[in-house]
Amino acid sequence: MPFRIPGTQINWTNSSFLIGTGLATITAVPYYLWKVGIDWFQVALFLAFFIATGLSITLGYHRLFAHKAFKAAWPVRFLTLVFGAAAFENCALAWVSDHRRHHKHTDHDDDPYDISKGFWHAHIGWILFKINPEPPWDNVNDLRKDRLVMWQDKYYVTIAVTAGFLLPAALGWLYNGPVGALGAFLLAGVARVTAVQHMTFFINSLCHSVGNRPYSSRTSARDSWIMALFTFGEGYHNYHHEFQHDYRNGVKWWQFDPTKWTIWVLHKLGMASELRRVDDSKIISAQLSEAQRRVQEHLQTSADRINERTRELLHASAERLAEINARWNELKVHYREQVDALKKDYAHKTDEKWQEACHALEEMRREVRQAVALLDRLPAVA
Ligand SMILES: [Zn+2]
Ligand SMILES: [Zn+2]
Numbered sequence: 275m276p277f278r279i280p281g282t283q284i285n286w287t288n289s290s291f292l293i294g295t296g297l298a299t300i301t302a303v304p305y306y307l308w309k310v311g312i313d314w315f316q317v318a319l320f321l322a323f324f325i326a327t328g329l330s331i332t333l334g335y336h337r338l339f340a341h342k343a344f345k346a347a348w349p350v351r352f353l354t355l356v357f358g359a360a361a362f363e364n365c366a367l368a369w370v371s372d373h374r375r376h377h378k379h380t381d382h383d384d385d386p387y388d389i390s391k392g393f394w395h396a397h398i399g400w401i402l403f404k405i406n407p408e409p410p411w412d413n414v415n416d417l418r419k420d421r422l423v424m425w426q427d428k429y430y431v432t433i434a435v436t437a438g439f440l441l442p443a444a445l446g447w448l449y450n451g452p453v454g455a456l457g458a459f460l461l462a463g464v465a466r467v468t469a470v471q472h473m474t475f476f477i478n479s480l481c482h483s484v485g486n487r488p489y490s491s492r493t494s495a496r497d498s499w500i501m502a503l504f505t506f507g508e509g510y511h512n513y514h515h516e517f518q519h520d521y522r523n524g525v526k527w528w529q530f531d532p533t534k535w536t537i538w539v540l541h542k543l544g545m546a547s548e549l550r551r552v553d554d555s556k557i558i559s560a561q562l563s564e565a566q567r568r569v570q571e572h573l574q575t576s577a578d579r580i581n582e583r584t585r586e587l588l589h590a591s592a593e594r595l596a597e598i599n600a601r602w603n604e605l606k607v608h609y610r611e612q613v614d615a616l617k618k619d620y621a622h623k624t625d626e627k628w629q630e631a632c633h634a635l636e637e638m639r640r641e642v643r644q645a646v647a648l649l650d651r652l653p654a655v656a
Contacts, residue, residue, distance in 0.1 A: 285404045291362065292401065292471070299468040303460050310457060315449050319462040323360070323442055328470045330358035331369075332506040332533040339417060340370040343521035344537055344549045348422065355426040360438030361470045365430040366423050371411040376478075377518055380493040384409070389482035389494050397479035439463045473505050481511035489516040489560045491567070499530065507531025516560055517552040525557060553613075555606050562602060566595045 334354025337343040346354075355366060363369055372386045379385040386409075389396040417423045426433060439459060446458025485496030493515050501509030502524055508514070510523040510531065517525075524531030540546035569592045573585075580588070 359434040387478040
């Protein structure tokens with residue numbers, strides 16, 4: 275069936291750019307590699323531009339500008355705006371406006387990359403076609419106060435072309451004259467733009483269709499460690515949709531989230547501050563209630579279709595979850611008391627009390643970790 279959404283028309287600027295760079299990536303790039311070959315400089319330049327522009331989207335456009343998950347010094351804002359433009363995903367204002375609508379109306383008509391309109395629409399269709407009339411940018415007024423954001427908005431095309439194509443070509447020229455410039459333009463420019471764009475598009479398509487939903491099944495957003503590998507950590511999309519202001523998407527320390535690690539390093543260097551983290555107790559509560567909801571739903575909807583053994587396992591899971599939940603409700607109160615005590619004592623900072631509160635809080639965390647470990651060992655039911 276041909277793709278068609280009522281009230282849409284082709285967006286020629288976006289379509290010709292996307293199709294042009296895509297076609298060049300699968301024709302001109304392999305032809306160059308066949309004729310000239312590859313060397314370490316071109317590989318390094320490709321990777322450097324892939325990381326600079328990819329991270330500028332995830333760390334800058336997404337977590338900093340769209341979600342205000344932390345505050346950043348001007349050099350961080352400036353660099354992510356310059357290399358974010360070089361990803362050719364629109365200026366920050368437009369990107370953030372779309373993204374905030376995506377979170378507000380996830381899976382519904384006003385979601386620009388609504389997955390319920392199909393995988394193709396969520397991935398790239400929404401960019402190739404215009405929605406009439408185009409929604410107003412009335413949800414980014416906070417960003418209009420940032421002079422760097424407004425500067426990028428004004429000179430977006432110039433910045434994008436300079437940083438995305440001319441800069442790699444110039445570096446290639448310095449390395450190996452016209453042949454080096456052409457190679458850098460094709461690899462670190464064109465092929466890299468295609469790679470970064472599809473990385474972002476996959477968050478809107480695959481991360482809303484492949485993976486699991488440990489924190490909430492209210493939306494189609496899913497967690498997938500495989501996707502995280504290709505998206506600088508943005509693959510933990512179920513967590514992100516549930517707790518969008520957290521500077522981490524992979525919330526566990528071992529989850530692959532280079533964006534989170536970069537923000538943390540910037541914080542240590544004094545370039546980022548006020549990193550927002552969702553309280554452990556809220557995360558645990560979300561996981562527990564989602565697991566309970568899943569078990570109950572499974573018992574109710576598929577009770578007549580499952581065998582005796584599975585039914586027993588599900589009942590056992592439900593009981594175990596109820597136990598954990600009861601224990602957790604006790605712990606939660608105590609946990610909050612400890613956090614409050616810690617905050618108050620910090621002002622007085624008497625060493626003994628401080629140590630005591632720290633110790634109690636660590637005990638709490640251990641209990642919480644055990645509860646979650648138990649949850650992870652329960653049989654998968656959905
Ligand atoms: Zn999403
Ligand atoms: Zn988001």
